[in-house]
Amino acid sequence: MEIFQNFLQQSITFFAIIDPIGISAIALSILSPNISKTQISIIARKTSITIIVAFFVVLISGDLVLKLFGIGEDSLQVMGGLVLLLMALTMVRGSSSSEAQDDTRSSKKDEEMAVIPIGIPITFGAGLFTTIIIFKNQVENSIELFTLVLAFCINAFLFYLVLRNSVYIKKYLGVTGQNVVTKLMGLIVGALAIQFIVSGIIHLSKTYI
Template sequence: MELYTSFLLLSLTSFFTLINPLAIMPIFMSMTADLESQKKVHTARKAVVVSFFTLLIFSTTGEWVFHFFNISINSLKIVGGVIFILMGQDMLQARLVRTKVDKADVDTYVNDISITPLAIPMICGPGAITNGIVLMESTTNVMEKIILIVVIAVVLMLTYIVLVNSATIYRLIGPTGNNVLMRLMGLIVMVIAIEFMVSGITPIIRQILKISP
């Protein structure tokens, strides 16, 4: 049970900080400013649903991709750790790490902004996809796989709630509060990055030095 709890906390923390709904919130507000409330809710719902299935597909097919390209999970952990460090560094400086959308380009996305850029790559970005693949590969039984899928669904539901109530939340916490929370999430992301890199490098070093685990 303790093992499941640790995996649950790792999955929940990593996905929430990497998806970071608070970072998406200002962009969502600007892109849906001229839409009616019902349209905003529909846009947020569709973006979350698309993100869920995208993460689910990448997470569950990651093992097949590894075997096809002969890629090691340890190598992916190291690369994922580097990606997370870069993302965490941006968060620590309170910079949005999502795709920037110029006002001149908003009209291009009006017809289906829920898929691009909201779902991909803002919600379901390279960090979240890598995290899903790495965590799914590290599961040892069906229960852990179920926990991971449920965590993805829960985090995306929280993201949906944040987006739908974005105007209210932004008024409550203000720009300063938003920056503080982003920096805290950035610190957590960088800690997770180090954990991933260490867990990926250790087996490789042991293999090179022929040290038994």
């Protein structure tokens, strides 16, 4: 039961941070207005593969980074919570990464933008990086590690479906609908950020007091 609860929390957390509907709106804003269905499908596939590869890189090398810089798990949890809190405030305010994207358009083909900037850093940014490391450090056995990987892969697949059908979703929801979804995801991310911060501070206080 506890494993299922952890899996559910991880899945919801990843979904809220990735915010596929909000990201799809940003992606459409930096891609060509007359992009074809075939191209958007290719971009969705490449971007999804990019974030999955990035996930496994962080999952495998995250602990090494912590040890290399001498960063404690609890300190990372507090800092990660602050990063997520800032991200949540940005989502709730309604400002997005697309503010500076007008100049991103260049002679590059749309498909070349699938990895950078859509995959990294727009979709897979600091928020996901810290969250993955925090969740990895909470893993106690191989089953929990499997559920963590499964939770992310499911969200990567959902992200793929949303981005692939982003043109239709944009027409159905409209700008207002997309903003509402992003704000709701921001509230969830904010609540999780507070939880990370409080939990990290409690553990740090037990260590130093």
